[in-house]
Amino acid sequence: MKKLVVSVLSIVWAVLSFYPVLYMLFESLRTQQTYLTGTPWLPPTRIYLGNFSSVLEEGFFRYFLNSIIVAVLTLIILLLCAVLGSYAFVRMKSKGTERVFTLFLSGLAIPVQAAIIPLYAIVEKMGLYNTLWAIILPSAAFALPLSILILVNFVRDIPTELYEAMILEGVGEWGLLLRLTIPLARPAVTAVVIYNFVQVWNNFLFPLVMTESPNLQTLPLALEHFQGQYTMNVPAILASVLLSAVPLIAAYIVARRQLLAGLTAGFSR
Amino acid sequence: MTRGVLRIIFIAPSVILFSIFGLLPMLGAVLLSLTNWNGLNAPKFVGVTNWVTFAHDPQAWHSLVLTLEVMGLTWVIQTPLSVAIGMFLAGRSKYREILSIFYFLPLLFSSVAIAIVWSYILDPNFGLLNELLTKVGLGRLALDWLGSPSVVLWTVVAIVSWQYIPFHSLLYQSGRRQIPNSLYEAAIIDGANELQRFVYITVPQLKYTFITSTTLMLTGSLTFFDLIYILTNGGPDNASNVLAVNMYDTAFSKQQMGYGSVMAVVIALMGIVLSLMLTRFTGFTRMESQQQGVA
Numbered sequence: 046m047k048k049l050v051v052s053v054l055s056i057v058w059a060v061l062s063f064y065p066v067l068y069m070l071f072e073s074l075r076t077q078q079t080y081l082t083g084t085p086w087l088p089p090t091r092i093y094l095g096n097f098s099s100v101l102e103e104g105f106f107r108y109f110l111n112s113i114i115v116a117v118l119t120l121i122i123l124l125l126c127a128v129l130g131s132y133a134f135v136r137m138k139s140k141g142t143e144r145v146f147t148l149f150l151s152g153l154a155i156p157v158q159a160a161i162i163p164l165y166a167i168v169e170k171m172g173l174y175n176t177l178w179a180i181i182l183p184s185a186a187f188a189l190p191l192s193i194l195i196l197v198n199f200v201r202d203i204p205t206e207l208y209e210a211m212i213l214e215g216v217g218e219w220g221l222l223l224r225l226t227i228p229l230a231r232p233a234v235t236a237v238v239i240y241n242f243v244q245v246w247n248n249f250l251f252p253l254v255m256t257e258s259p260n261l262q263t264l265p266l267a268l269e270h271f272q273g274q275y276t277m278n279v280p281a282i283l284a285s286v287l288l289s290a291v292p293l294i295a296a297y298i299v300a301r302r303q304l305l306a307g308l309t310a311g312f313s314r
Numbered sequence: 315m316t317r318g319v320l321r322i323i324f325i326a327p328s329v330i331l332f333s334i335f336g337l338l339p340m341l342g343a344v345l346l347s348l349t350n351w352n353g354l355n356a357p358k359f360v361g362v363t364n365w366v367t368f369a370h371d372p373q374a375w376h377s378l379v380l381t382l383e384v385m386g387l388t389w390v391i392q393t394p395l396s397v398a399i400g401m402f403l404a405g406r407s408k409y410r411e412i413l414s415i416f417y418f419l420p421l422l423f424s425s426v427a428i429a430i431v432w433s434y435i436l437d438p439n440f441g442l443l444n445e446l447l448t449k450v451g452l453g454r455l456a457l458d459w460l461g462s463p464s465v466v467l468w469t470v471v472a473i474v475s476w477q478y479i480p481f482h483s484l485l486y487q488s489g490r491r492q493i494p495n496s497l498y499e500a501a502i503i504d505g506a507n508e509l510q511r512f513v514y515i516t517v518p519q520l521k522y523t524f525i526t527s528t529t530l531m532l533t534g535s536l537t538f539f540d541l542i543y544i545l546t547n548g549g550p551d552n553a554s555n556v557l558a559v560n561m562y563d564t565a566f567s568k569q570q571m572g573y574g575s576v577m578a579v580v581i582a583l584m585g586i587v588l589s590l591m592l593t594r595f596t597g598f599t600r601m602e603s604q605q606q607g608v609a
Contacts, residue, residue: 051402055402055410055413056413058399058413058417059413059416059417060416061476062416062417062418062419062420062476062480063416063419065420065431065432065435065476066419066420066423066431068431068435068442069431072434080440081440084445085440085441085442085445085446086442086445086446122331125327126327126328126331127328129323129324129325129327129328130324130325130327130328130329132324133321133324133325134325137317137320137321137324139321142321142325145325145329148332148337149328149332150593152332152336152337153589154533154585154586154588154589154590155336155340155582155585155586156533156536156537156581156582156585157537158536158537158539158558158561158562158578158581159340159343159578159579159581159582159585160336160339160340160342160343160578160582161339161562161565161578162339162342162343162346162561162565162571162574162575162578163338163339163340163341163342163343163345163346163575164335164339164342165353165566166342166346166351166571167334167335167338167339167342182331182334182335183335185331185335186331186332186334186335186336187335187336189328189331189332189336190332190336193328218317218320246424247423247424247425247426247427249424249425249426249539249540249543250539250540254566264424265424265425265426265427265540266426268424268426268427268430269426269430269544272430272544279434279440282430282434283430283431283434286423286427286430286431289424289427290422290423290424290427293422293423294422297418297419297422301415301418305418305421305484308421308481308484309481309484309485309488312485312526312527312530313485313488313489313492313523313526
């Protein structure tokens with residue numbers, strides 16, 4: 046009896062989680078006409094790929110490329126800063142570094158929303174408004190606290206004996222960092238990359254506030270504009286929504302475990 | 315190169331980046347809240363005028379109360395469901411493994427994507443939900459989900475839960491899997507039934523997960539901007555105009571950057587207070603629960 050209830054509930058929840066996604070797929074494969082007349086909960090009787098091709102013709106690649114540029118540059122800057130910083134916080138401790146580390150931890154508490162107005166002012170003053178840098182630099186900065194926390198927690202567990210052995214061989218700090226810390230901290234680095242890629246890829250507020258040119262739009266902002274522009278062509282809008290999630294869907298298919306582990310890395314003990 | 319110089323070289327990039335784009339804006343928000351800046355002219359110092367306005371602005375208070383409502387409701391709905399799903403998924407079987415593939419799908423979509431999809435599902439004319447309800451004879455339940463002021467808050471809470479329960483289930487799943495099996499085996503030998511094992515082993519052992527998840531839920535609910543902005547833009551009749559949406563509207567649509575900054579600082583203060591509570595709690599529970607595992 047109990048087993049039956051659990052089974053039924055578990056399937057109900059699966060349907061609830063999955064059905065909106067399936068619905069999106071169904072609708073994106075309909076023509077605009079059959080969207081209005083067809084049965085919305087069933088798959089389309091004839092598969093129509095026109096929505097996807099028209100979305101791709103509407104400059105989708107441009108937005109996709111913008112999102113890629115923003116994500117890649119953010120991650121490069123973030124990793125450069127966070128890896129060097131974490132190494133220093135663990136291996137080159139001093140009173141000063143401890144204070145700076147506490148400062149970063151306090152940064153965990155700052156919601157991006159709370160800083161967006163002055164951030165806009167700063168970006169404007171620096172002449173970065175309406176450039177992709179206006180998204181990249183704040184994204185990297187706000188990703189730093191959690192990324193440093195993940196890395197420090199991991200680097201801290203690398204046994205001192207390993208460092209001592211290499212120091213005896215005359216390896217310097219740079220050598221230790223490049224040949225010992227980074228290779229051993231690979232899982233933490235992967236988690237940082239995954240977590241922040243997802244955050245940056247899905248970020249809406251920074252592009253919304255920091256850019257105005259249509260050709261600088263990243264995907265979330267472009268989706269919102271699509272929706273405003275083609276109010277009536279729902280299948281095309283849903284096709285663009287699906288296309289915007291392709292990298293994450295692909296990652297989910299190829300490396301589900303790693304993707305999920307990356308998303309929670311900063312929050313499990 | 316001395317060690318001291320190298321240390322500075324290693325730490326400087328993080329500190330510079332975070333100072334300019336993290337700390338400076340935070341202080342800036344406080345300063346701007348004391349000005350009448352409109353985004354164009356030079357900001358003029360006006361003292362606590364904006365703060366007084368905030369205190370007397372019924373709309374601002376409404377937004378504050380709404381934010382707290384969303385915070386409370388999303389927590390109350392998400393927590394039991396996330397715990398239940400997390401416990402279910404922690405059990406290792408092929409069946410659960412396959413179901414989990416479906417459970418985590420919402421994690422792949424941005425808030426923007428989720429808002430757009432749900433806005434069509436909930437559309438009063440062509441929407442999936444109302445057509446389904448009518449079809450199965452529950453037409454009376456076919457509401458104007460996003461257009462009715464008395465319903466919209468619940469709709470937002472439901473969509474937020476749909477979006478974030480997978481994440482929190484994941485936390486509880488990994489939390490449950492980290493509890494040593496020996497604890498359960500010992501309890502079984504002592505004759506504890508399933509409920510007792512849950513109450514006396516699982517619940518105390520999940521304290522840290524519970525606090526983490528709770529804090530993320532509470533602080534996260536301060537920042538539901540994207541979803542609500544696209545679903546309703548705070549409407550209808552301000553019924554979903556939470557503080558984050560109100561702040562964006564005040565600062566960037568009405569060009570009242572000074573007054574918007576007051577709301578930003580209020581959001582930040584709420585976030586900081588909640589986070590302090592988190593670190594306070596986790597500081598000791600973390601050690602405590604690890605010791606429990608060992609003992």
